[in-house]
Amino acid sequence: MLDKYDVVIVGTGVAGLFAGLHLPKDKKILIICKGAPEKSDSYLAQGGICMLQGEDDYEPYFNDTMRAGHNLNDPYAVECMIRGSREVISELVAIGVDFARNSDGTLASTREGGHSRNRICYHEDCTGKEITSRLMEKVQTLENVEIAPETVMLDIIEDGNECFGIVVKDRDGVKKVYADYTILACGGIGGVFEKSTNFRILTGDGVAVCLKHGVAVDNIDYIQIHPTTLYSEKSGRCFLISESVRGEGARLLDKNFNRFCDELQPRDVVTANILKKMKEDGTKHVWLDLRPIPEEEVKSHFPSIAEKCREEGYDVFAQPIPVVPAQHYFMGGIRSGLNGATTLKRLYAVGETCCNGVHGANRLASNSLLESLLFAKRSAQDIASAYSPADAKKAEKITVDFSVYGDTEKLFAEYKELLLKKIAEARDDRLKG
Numbered sequence: 001m002l003d004k005y006d007v008v009i010v011g012t013g014v015a016g017l018f019a020g021l022h023l024p025k026d027k028k029i030l031i032i033c034k035g036a037p038e039k040s041d042s043y044l045a046q047g048g049i050c051m052l053q054g055e056d057d058y059e060p061y062f063n064d065t066m067r068a069g070h071n072l073n074d075p076y077a078v079e080c081m082i083r084g085s086r087e088v089i090s091e092l093v094a095i096g097v098d099f100a101r102n103s104d105g106t107l108a109s110t111r112e113g114g115h116s117r118n119r120i121c122y123h124e125d126c127t128g129k130e131i132t133s134r135l136m137e138k139v140q141t142l143e144n145v146e147i148a149p150e151t152v153m154l155d156i157i158e159d160g161n162e163c164f165g166i167v168v169k170d171r172d173g174v175k176k177v178y179a180d181y182t183i184l185a186c187g188g189i190g191g192v193f194e195k196s197t198n199f200r201i202l203t204g205d206g207v208a209v210c211l212k213h214g215v216a217v218d219n220i221d222y223i224q225i226h227p228t229t230l231y232s233e234k235s236g237r238c239f240l241i242s243e244s245v246r247g248e249g250a251r252l253l254d255k256n257f258n259r260f261c262d263e264l265q266p267r268d269v270v271t272a273n274i275l276k277k278m279k280e281d282g283t284k285h286v287w288l289d290l291r292p293i294p295e296e297e298v299k300s301h302f303p304s305i306a307e308k309c310r311e312e313g314y315d316v317f318a319q320p321i322p323v324v325p326a327q328h329y330f331m332g333g334i335r336s337g338l339n340g341a342t343t344l345k346r347l348y349a350v351g352e353t354c355c356n357g358v359h360g361a362n363r364l365a366s367n368s369l370l371e372s373l374l375f376a377k378r379s380a381q382d383i384a385s386a387y388s389p390a391d392a393k394k395a396e397k398i399t400v401d402f403s404v405y406g407d408t409e410k411l412f413a414e415y416k417e418l419l420l421k422k423i424a425e426a427r428d429d430r431l432k433g
Contacts, residue, residue: 001148001170004178004392005030007383008166010153010206011185013042014128015351015372017135019183020145022380024387028144030177032151032168034186035201037136041187041352042369044197045128046242046305047112048120049369051089052082060116065367068114068266069331069360077358080338081367084374089121092373097134098123100301110301111247112365113227114266120366125242125302128369153205154405156182156347157398158213163347164395167405174405180390181346181383184210185376188330188352189223192416196327197229197240206353208415210334211422216343218355219332220419221426224363226328227270228252230312230321231285238326239308243267243365245290248297253287253320260286268362271325278324287320329368331359332426340379346390348383350376 006027009016020031033040052061065078089107093099099121100108109118123130139145148170155167157176165178186206190198210217228246229238246252246263252270254260254277261273274286290298295317298306306316314321334349336342336356342349351372358371405411 001030001146001151001175001177002028003176006179007181007183008032008177008179009183009185010166011040011187011351011353012037012136012147013040013185013187013351013372014132014135014369015042015376016183016185017132017139018373019185019350019376019380020139020142021135022377022384024384025142025144027387030146030148030179031139032148032153034152034205035199036149037147039199039201040132041128041190041198041202042132042372043129044199044240045369046125046240047244047366048110048122048127049089049131050119050366051085051107051109051121051370053109053117053119057117057119058082061119064114064116065358065364066360068362068364070362071360073360074357077338077356081358081371081374085370088370088373088377092131092134095134095138097131100124110244111264112243113246113264113270114364115247115264120244122244122301124300125244125304131369152408153186153209154408154411156209156213157395157400158344159394159398162345162390164390164398167400169405169408174402176400178390178392178395180387181348183340183348183350183379184334184353185349185351186353189419190327190330192419193327195238197226197238198327199237203412203416204330204353204419205412205415206349207333208419210342210344210349211418213344215347216335217333217422218335218357219361219426221423221430222331222355222359222361223327223423224267224329224331225271225325227267227274227325228288228323229326230309231324232312240328241288241305241321241323242302245288245293245302245305248301249292250288250290251292253289255281255283255286257287257320266362267365274325285322285324288323289320290316291320329363331355331361331363336375338375338378339382340375341382348379350379
Protein backbone atom coordinates (compact mmCIF):
# COMPACT_ATOMS: atom_id res chain seq x y z
CA MET A 1 0.00 0.00 0.00
CA LEU A 2 1.29 3.43 -0.98
CA ASP A 3 1.19 6.57 1.16
CA LYS A 4 -0.67 8.57 -1.50
CA TYR A 5 -3.31 7.81 -4.13
CA ASP A 6 -5.34 9.99 -6.41
CA VAL A 7 -8.61 8.49 -5.16
CA VAL A 8 -9.34 6.24 -2.19
CA ILE A 9 -12.61 4.29 -2.12
CA VAL A 10 -13.87 2.66 1.08
CA GLY A 11 -15.94 -0.40 0.23
CA THR A 12 -16.05 -3.15 -2.41
CA GLY A 13 -19.80 -3.37 -2.91
CA VAL A 14 -21.42 -2.32 -6.17
CA ALA A 15 -21.09 1.40 -5.36
CA GLY A 16 -17.37 1.27 -4.64
CA LEU A 17 -16.58 -0.96 -7.61
CA PHE A 18 -18.70 0.99 -10.10
CA ALA A 19 -17.12 4.25 -8.98
CA GLY A 20 -13.70 2.69 -9.49
CA LEU A 21 -14.65 1.57 -13.01
CA HIS A 22 -15.73 5.07 -14.02
CA LEU A 23 -12.80 7.05 -12.66
CA PRO A 24 -10.11 8.10 -15.16
CA LYS A 25 -7.70 5.30 -16.02
CA ASP A 26 -4.71 7.60 -15.51
CA LYS A 27 -5.54 8.01 -11.81
CA LYS A 28 -4.09 5.73 -9.14
CA ILE A 29 -6.97 4.29 -7.11
CA LEU A 30 -7.06 2.34 -3.85
CA ILE A 31 -10.19 0.40 -2.89
CA ILE A 32 -10.22 -0.98 0.64
CA CYS A 33 -12.66 -3.31 2.39
CA LYS A 34 -13.11 -4.11 6.04
CA GLY A 35 -13.10 -7.89 5.56
CA ALA A 36 -12.97 -10.14 2.53
CA PRO A 37 -14.28 -8.41 -0.64
CA GLU A 38 -17.37 -10.61 -0.76
CA LYS A 39 -18.42 -9.51 2.75
CA SER A 40 -20.49 -6.65 1.38
CA ASP A 41 -24.25 -6.55 1.40
CA SER A 42 -24.25 -6.10 -2.37
CA TYR A 43 -23.47 -9.81 -2.60
CA LEU A 44 -26.58 -10.59 -0.54
CA ALA A 45 -29.14 -8.75 -2.68
CA GLN A 46 -31.60 -11.39 -3.84
CA GLY A 47 -34.56 -9.86 -5.63
CA GLY A 48 -33.07 -7.83 -8.47
CA ILE A 49 -32.54 -4.36 -9.87
CA CYS A 50 -35.22 -2.05 -11.23
CA MET A 51 -35.29 -0.82 -14.81
CA LEU A 52 -37.70 1.62 -16.42
CA GLN A 53 -39.74 -0.49 -18.83
CA GLY A 54 -40.60 2.34 -21.22
CA GLU A 55 -41.90 5.88 -21.18
CA ASP A 56 -45.36 4.67 -20.16
CA ASP A 57 -43.75 3.18 -17.05
CA TYR A 58 -42.10 6.41 -15.91
CA GLU A 59 -45.04 7.87 -14.00
CA PRO A 60 -46.02 4.54 -12.34
CA TYR A 61 -42.38 3.86 -11.35
CA PHE A 62 -41.98 7.41 -10.00
CA ASN A 63 -45.24 7.17 -8.05
CA ASP A 64 -44.39 3.72 -6.65
CA THR A 65 -41.03 5.01 -5.38
CA MET A 66 -42.56 8.14 -3.84
CA ARG A 67 -45.45 6.24 -2.25
CA ALA A 68 -43.10 3.70 -0.67
CA GLY A 69 -40.99 6.57 0.69
CA HIS A 70 -44.06 8.31 2.17
CA ASN A 71 -43.49 11.17 -0.31
CA LEU A 72 -40.46 12.26 1.69
CA ASN A 73 -38.17 11.42 -1.22
CA ASP A 74 -36.26 14.06 -3.18
CA PRO A 75 -38.21 14.03 -6.48
CA TYR A 76 -35.16 15.19 -8.45
CA ALA A 77 -33.12 12.27 -7.11
CA VAL A 78 -35.94 9.86 -7.96
CA GLU A 79 -36.18 11.22 -11.51
CA CYS A 80 -32.41 11.00 -11.91
CA MET A 81 -32.38 7.36 -10.80
CA ILE A 82 -35.30 6.26 -12.97
CA ARG A 83 -34.11 8.07 -16.08
CA GLY A 84 -30.64 6.55 -15.72
CA SER A 85 -31.79 2.98 -15.06
CA ARG A 86 -31.74 1.67 -18.62
CA GLU A 87 -28.20 2.88 -19.22
CA VAL A 88 -27.03 1.19 -16.00
CA ILE A 89 -28.63 -2.12 -17.00
CA SER A 90 -27.04 -1.85 -20.46
CA GLU A 91 -23.61 -1.37 -18.88
CA LEU A 92 -24.12 -4.38 -16.64
CA VAL A 93 -25.13 -6.55 -19.58
CA ALA A 94 -22.06 -5.34 -21.47
CA ILE A 95 -19.71 -6.56 -18.72
CA GLY A 96 -21.38 -9.96 -18.66
CA VAL A 97 -24.13 -9.83 -16.04
CA ASP A 98 -26.39 -12.76 -16.85
CA PHE A 99 -29.91 -11.46 -16.29
CA ALA A 100 -32.85 -13.81 -16.80
CA ARG A 101 -34.28 -13.71 -20.31
CA ASN A 102 -37.65 -14.32 -21.92
CA SER A 103 -37.98 -16.92 -24.67
CA ASP A 104 -37.51 -14.16 -27.29
CA GLY A 105 -34.21 -13.07 -25.71
CA THR A 106 -35.47 -9.89 -24.07
CA LEU A 107 -34.78 -9.22 -20.41
CA ALA A 108 -37.25 -10.92 -18.09
CA SER A 109 -38.78 -8.90 -15.26
CA THR A 110 -40.47 -9.71 -11.99
CA ARG A 111 -42.45 -7.75 -9.41
CA GLU A 112 -42.04 -7.11 -5.70
CA GLY A 113 -43.93 -5.37 -2.90
CA GLY A 114 -44.86 -1.75 -3.62
CA HIS A 115 -44.49 -2.09 -7.39
CA SER A 116 -47.54 -1.61 -9.59
CA ARG A 117 -46.05 -3.68 -12.42
CA ASN A 118 -43.13 -5.93 -13.35
CA ARG A 119 -39.90 -3.93 -13.78
CA ILE A 120 -37.23 -5.84 -11.84
CA CYS A 121 -34.39 -7.53 -13.74
CA TYR A 122 -32.93 -10.52 -11.91
CA HIS A 123 -30.53 -13.45 -11.89
CA GLU A 124 -32.18 -16.36 -10.08
CA ASP A 125 -32.39 -15.26 -6.41
CA CYS A 126 -28.82 -13.96 -6.18
CA THR A 127 -28.81 -10.88 -8.40
CA GLY A 128 -26.48 -8.95 -6.12
CA LYS A 129 -23.87 -11.69 -6.18
CA GLU A 130 -24.03 -11.91 -9.97
CA ILE A 131 -23.62 -8.14 -10.43
CA THR A 132 -20.95 -7.64 -7.78
CA SER A 133 -18.90 -10.62 -8.95
CA ARG A 134 -18.90 -9.35 -12.54
CA LEU A 135 -17.92 -5.86 -11.41
CA MET A 136 -15.10 -7.27 -9.28
CA GLU A 137 -13.80 -9.28 -12.24
CA LYS A 138 -13.76 -6.11 -14.34
CA VAL A 139 -12.09 -3.95 -11.70
CA GLN A 140 -9.39 -6.55 -11.14
CA THR A 141 -8.31 -6.12 -14.77
CA LEU A 142 -7.56 -2.42 -14.24
CA GLU A 143 -3.86 -1.68 -13.80
CA ASN A 144 -4.58 1.62 -12.04
CA VAL A 145 -6.67 0.05 -9.25
CA GLU A 146 -5.33 -1.63 -6.11
CA ILE A 147 -7.73 -3.61 -3.89
CA ALA A 148 -6.78 -3.99 -0.23
CA PRO A 149 -8.87 -6.52 1.76
CA GLU A 150 -8.82 -6.78 5.55
CA THR A 151 -8.11 -3.05 5.69
CA VAL A 152 -10.22 -0.96 8.03
CA MET A 153 -10.90 2.76 7.80
CA LEU A 154 -10.45 4.24 11.27
CA ASP A 155 -10.91 7.91 10.42
CA ILE A 156 -10.65 10.55 7.73
CA ILE A 157 -7.84 13.09 7.50
CA GLU A 158 -9.54 16.44 7.57
CA ASP A 159 -8.57 20.08 7.99
CA GLY A 160 -10.21 23.35 7.08
CA ASN A 161 -13.38 21.74 5.75
CA GLU A 162 -11.34 19.62 3.33
CA CYS A 163 -10.65 15.88 3.24
CA PHE A 164 -7.12 14.70 2.48
CA GLY A 165 -7.53 10.93 2.80
CA ILE A 166 -8.07 8.35 5.53
CA VAL A 167 -6.45 6.61 8.47
CA VAL A 168 -6.45 2.85 8.01
CA LYS A 169 -5.42 -0.29 9.85
CA ASP A 170 -4.18 -3.35 7.98
CA ARG A 171 -1.97 -6.32 8.86
CA ASP A 172 1.02 -3.99 9.13
CA GLY A 173 -0.62 -1.57 11.57
CA VAL A 174 -2.14 1.91 11.51
CA LYS A 175 -1.14 4.38 8.80
CA LYS A 176 -2.20 7.51 6.95
CA VAL A 177 -3.23 7.23 3.32
CA TYR A 178 -3.43 10.56 1.52
CA ALA A 179 -5.74 11.11 -1.45
CA ASP A 180 -6.94 13.95 -3.63
CA TYR A 181 -10.48 12.54 -3.30
CA THR A 182 -12.11 10.06 -0.94
CA ILE A 183 -15.29 8.11 -1.70
CA LEU A 184 -17.13 6.46 1.18
CA ALA A 185 -19.05 3.42 -0.09
CA CYS A 186 -18.93 1.46 3.15
CA GLY A 187 -22.47 0.13 3.34
CA GLY A 188 -25.15 0.11 6.00
CA ILE A 189 -25.48 -0.09 9.77
CA GLY A 190 -27.02 -3.53 10.35
CA GLY A 191 -24.09 -4.77 12.41
CA VAL A 192 -25.10 -2.54 15.31
CA PHE A 193 -28.45 -4.36 15.62
CA GLU A 194 -29.05 -7.75 17.20
CA LYS A 195 -31.18 -8.99 14.30
CA SER A 196 -30.26 -7.88 10.79
CA THR A 197 -29.89 -9.24 7.27
CA ASN A 198 -26.58 -7.36 6.99
CA PHE A 199 -23.11 -8.77 7.44
CA ARG A 200 -22.02 -8.19 11.04
CA ILE A 201 -18.98 -6.13 9.99
CA LEU A 202 -21.23 -3.41 8.53
CA THR A 203 -21.47 -1.09 11.50
CA GLY A 204 -21.95 2.36 9.98
CA ASP A 205 -18.32 3.40 10.41
CA GLY A 206 -18.48 5.96 7.62
CA VAL A 207 -21.55 7.61 9.11
CA ALA A 208 -19.99 7.67 12.58
CA VAL A 209 -16.75 9.18 11.28
CA CYS A 210 -18.73 11.91 9.51
CA LEU A 211 -20.70 12.63 12.68
CA LYS A 212 -17.39 12.94 14.53
CA HIS A 213 -16.09 15.51 12.03
CA GLY A 214 -19.29 17.50 11.63
CA VAL A 215 -20.04 16.32 8.11
CA ALA A 216 -23.79 16.57 7.52
CA VAL A 217 -25.83 13.40 8.10
CA ASP A 218 -29.53 13.27 7.23
CA ASN A 219 -32.48 11.16 8.41
CA ILE A 220 -30.32 8.91 10.55
CA ASP A 221 -33.45 7.32 12.03
CA TYR A 222 -34.77 6.16 8.65
CA ILE A 223 -34.12 2.46 9.13
CA GLN A 224 -35.96 -0.19 7.14
CA ILE A 225 -37.19 -3.46 8.59
CA HIS A 226 -37.59 -6.25 6.02
CA PRO A 227 -40.84 -8.20 6.51
CA THR A 228 -39.53 -11.68 5.82
CA THR A 229 -36.37 -13.31 7.14
CA LEU A 230 -36.18 -17.00 7.93
CA TYR A 231 -37.02 -17.43 11.62
CA SER A 232 -34.21 -19.02 13.63
CA GLU A 233 -33.12 -19.23 17.24
CA LYS A 234 -29.48 -19.08 16.08
CA SER A 235 -27.39 -15.95 16.46
CA GLY A 236 -25.76 -14.16 13.54
CA ARG A 237 -27.00 -12.69 10.29
CA CYS A 238 -30.65 -13.27 9.44
CA PHE A 239 -31.31 -15.01 6.13
CA LEU A 240 -33.48 -12.89 3.86
CA ILE A 241 -36.46 -14.37 2.04
CA SER A 242 -36.76 -12.09 -0.99
CA GLU A 243 -40.09 -10.40 -1.49
CA SER A 244 -39.82 -11.55 -5.08
CA VAL A 245 -41.37 -14.77 -3.80
CA ARG A 246 -44.42 -12.75 -2.78
CA GLY A 247 -44.32 -11.00 -6.15
CA GLU A 248 -44.57 -14.43 -7.76
CA GLY A 249 -47.47 -15.55 -5.54
CA ALA A 250 -46.24 -16.62 -2.08
CA ARG A 251 -48.71 -15.94 0.72
CA LEU A 252 -48.32 -14.82 4.35
CA LEU A 253 -50.26 -16.92 6.86
CA ASP A 254 -51.06 -16.62 10.57
CA LYS A 255 -50.74 -19.35 13.20
CA ASN A 256 -53.92 -20.97 11.86
CA PHE A 257 -52.53 -20.82 8.31
CA ASN A 258 -54.98 -18.16 7.19
CA ARG A 259 -53.88 -15.32 4.91
CA PHE A 260 -53.97 -12.01 6.80
CA CYS A 261 -52.63 -9.19 4.59
CA ASP A 262 -51.85 -7.93 1.09
CA GLU A 263 -48.31 -9.23 0.53
CA LEU A 264 -47.51 -6.68 -2.18
CA GLN A 265 -47.78 -3.53 -0.09
CA PRO A 266 -44.53 -1.59 0.62
CA ARG A 267 -42.17 -3.19 3.12
CA ASP A 268 -43.04 -1.04 6.11
CA VAL A 269 -46.75 -1.77 5.67
CA VAL A 270 -46.22 -5.53 5.41
CA THR A 271 -43.84 -5.45 8.38
CA ALA A 272 -46.43 -3.62 10.50
CA ASN A 273 -49.07 -6.20 9.55
CA ILE A 274 -46.77 -9.09 10.49
CA LEU A 275 -45.80 -7.58 13.84
CA LYS A 276 -49.45 -6.89 14.61
CA LYS A 277 -50.42 -10.46 13.76
CA MET A 278 -47.56 -11.90 15.85
CA LYS A 279 -48.75 -9.85 18.81
CA GLU A 280 -52.36 -10.95 18.32
CA ASP A 281 -51.39 -14.62 17.97
CA GLY A 282 -48.71 -14.56 20.68
CA THR A 283 -46.17 -16.07 18.27
CA LYS A 284 -42.51 -15.44 17.43
CA HIS A 285 -43.12 -15.62 13.67
CA VAL A 286 -45.73 -15.96 10.94
CA TRP A 287 -45.71 -18.38 8.00
CA LEU A 288 -44.81 -17.83 4.35
CA ASP A 289 -46.23 -20.31 1.87
CA LEU A 290 -44.33 -20.68 -1.43
CA ARG A 291 -46.54 -23.50 -2.68
CA PRO A 292 -48.77 -21.19 -4.80
CA ILE A 293 -45.68 -20.67 -6.98
CA PRO A 294 -45.18 -23.40 -9.62
CA GLU A 295 -42.48 -25.82 -8.47
CA GLU A 296 -40.34 -25.29 -11.58
CA GLU A 297 -40.48 -21.52 -11.03
CA VAL A 298 -39.19 -21.94 -7.47
CA LYS A 299 -36.38 -24.21 -8.66
CA SER A 300 -35.28 -21.83 -11.43
CA HIS A 301 -35.92 -18.45 -9.77
CA PHE A 302 -35.36 -19.15 -6.07
CA PRO A 303 -32.84 -22.03 -5.81
CA SER A 304 -30.76 -20.46 -3.01
CA ILE A 305 -33.82 -19.78 -0.87
CA ALA A 306 -35.12 -23.33 -1.36
CA GLU A 307 -31.72 -24.78 -0.49
CA LYS A 308 -31.25 -22.64 2.64
CA CYS A 309 -34.71 -23.63 3.86
CA ARG A 310 -33.86 -27.28 3.21
CA GLU A 311 -30.68 -26.91 5.29
CA GLU A 312 -32.80 -25.52 8.12
CA GLY A 313 -35.25 -28.43 7.90
CA TYR A 314 -38.03 -26.89 5.78
CA ASP A 315 -39.27 -28.22 2.46
CA VAL A 316 -40.73 -25.23 0.63
CA PHE A 317 -42.53 -27.58 -1.77
CA ALA A 318 -44.41 -29.31 1.06
CA GLN A 319 -44.90 -26.77 3.85
CA PRO A 320 -44.90 -23.07 4.76
CA ILE A 321 -41.72 -21.63 6.28
CA PRO A 322 -41.49 -19.46 9.45
CA VAL A 323 -40.57 -15.82 8.81
CA VAL A 324 -40.01 -12.76 10.98
CA PRO A 325 -39.08 -9.10 10.30
CA ALA A 326 -35.48 -7.93 10.83
CA GLN A 327 -33.42 -4.78 10.22
CA HIS A 328 -32.47 -4.63 6.57
CA TYR A 329 -31.62 -1.24 5.09
CA PHE A 330 -30.54 2.29 5.99
CA MET A 331 -32.28 5.09 4.10
CA GLY A 332 -30.55 7.81 6.10
CA GLY A 333 -26.85 8.52 5.95
CA ILE A 334 -24.17 10.98 4.96
CA ARG A 335 -25.74 13.88 3.09
CA SER A 336 -24.78 13.73 -0.57
CA GLY A 337 -26.02 15.49 -3.66
CA LEU A 338 -26.92 13.98 -7.01
CA ASN A 339 -23.21 13.76 -7.79
CA GLY A 340 -22.25 12.18 -4.47
CA ALA A 341 -20.52 15.22 -2.95
CA THR A 342 -20.81 15.64 0.84
CA THR A 343 -20.57 18.87 2.84
CA LEU A 344 -16.81 18.26 3.24
CA LYS A 345 -14.70 19.19 0.21
CA ARG A 346 -13.07 16.26 -1.60
CA LEU A 347 -15.24 13.76 0.28
CA TYR A 348 -17.96 11.80 -1.53
CA ALA A 349 -20.48 9.26 -0.23
CA VAL A 350 -22.41 6.73 -2.31
CA GLY A 351 -24.51 3.62 -1.78
CA GLU A 352 -26.22 2.72 1.46
CA THR A 353 -23.89 4.84 3.59
CA CYS A 354 -25.20 8.03 1.96
CA CYS A 355 -28.52 9.84 1.93
CA ASN A 356 -29.34 11.57 -1.34
CA GLY A 357 -33.08 11.52 -0.68
CA VAL A 358 -33.99 9.00 -3.36
CA HIS A 359 -35.61 6.53 -0.94
CA GLY A 360 -37.45 8.88 1.39
CA ALA A 361 -38.53 7.24 4.66
CA ASN A 362 -38.84 3.73 3.22
CA ARG A 363 -37.06 2.14 0.27
CA LEU A 364 -38.99 0.59 -2.61
CA ALA A 365 -37.87 -2.98 -3.27
CA SER A 366 -34.94 -3.44 -5.69
CA ASN A 367 -34.12 0.26 -5.93
CA SER A 368 -30.97 -0.18 -3.81
CA LEU A 369 -28.64 -1.72 -6.40
CA LEU A 370 -29.79 0.77 -9.02
CA GLU A 371 -29.34 3.76 -6.73
CA SER A 372 -25.90 2.60 -5.62
CA LEU A 373 -24.67 2.05 -9.17
CA LEU A 374 -26.13 5.17 -10.73
CA PHE A 375 -24.94 7.67 -8.13
CA ALA A 376 -21.54 5.97 -7.81
CA LYS A 377 -21.03 6.51 -11.53
CA ARG A 378 -22.13 10.15 -11.20
CA SER A 379 -19.67 10.69 -8.34
CA ALA A 380 -16.80 9.32 -10.43
CA GLN A 381 -17.81 11.52 -13.34
CA ASP A 382 -18.04 14.55 -11.06
CA ILE A 383 -14.52 13.94 -9.73
CA ALA A 384 -13.17 13.44 -13.23
CA SER A 385 -14.84 16.52 -14.68
CA ALA A 386 -13.16 18.98 -12.33
CA TYR A 387 -10.17 17.01 -11.03
CA SER A 388 -7.66 19.05 -9.07
CA PRO A 389 -4.84 17.73 -6.87
CA ALA A 390 -5.07 18.42 -3.16
CA ASP A 391 -2.53 20.74 -1.53
CA ALA A 392 0.16 18.19 -0.59
CA LYS A 393 2.03 20.59 1.67
CA LYS A 394 -1.15 21.41 3.58
CA ALA A 395 -1.98 17.72 3.93
CA GLU A 396 1.44 16.83 5.31
CA LYS A 397 1.10 19.47 8.01
CA ILE A 398 -2.06 17.89 9.42
CA THR A 399 -1.31 16.27 12.77
CA VAL A 400 -2.77 12.81 13.28
CA ASP A 401 -2.76 11.54 16.87
CA PHE A 402 -2.11 7.83 16.41
CA SER A 403 -2.67 7.16 20.10
CA VAL A 404 -6.39 7.57 19.43
CA TYR A 405 -6.29 4.48 17.23
CA GLY A 406 -4.27 2.23 19.56
CA ASP A 407 -7.35 0.36 20.80
CA THR A 408 -9.51 -0.17 17.71
CA GLU A 409 -12.08 -2.24 19.60
CA LYS A 410 -12.66 0.71 21.92
CA LEU A 411 -12.76 3.11 18.96
CA PHE A 412 -15.45 1.15 17.15
CA ALA A 413 -17.43 0.80 20.38
CA GLU A 414 -17.37 4.60 20.63
CA TYR A 415 -18.49 4.91 17.01
CA LYS A 416 -21.38 2.51 17.68
CA GLU A 417 -22.39 4.44 20.80
CA LEU A 418 -22.32 7.73 18.84
CA LEU A 419 -24.39 6.25 16.02
CA LEU A 420 -27.06 4.78 18.29
CA LYS A 421 -27.20 7.98 20.32
CA LYS A 422 -27.84 10.09 17.22
CA ILE A 423 -30.48 7.62 15.97
CA ALA A 424 -32.30 7.82 19.31
CA GLU A 425 -32.10 11.62 19.36
CA ALA A 426 -33.45 11.87 15.82
CA ARG A 427 -36.36 9.57 16.67
CA ASP A 428 -37.17 11.60 19.76
CA ASP A 429 -37.05 14.85 17.80
CA ARG A 430 -39.31 13.42 15.12
CA LEU A 431 -41.86 12.28 17.72
CA LYS A 432 -41.83 15.71 19.34
CA GLY A 433 -42.14 17.45 16.00
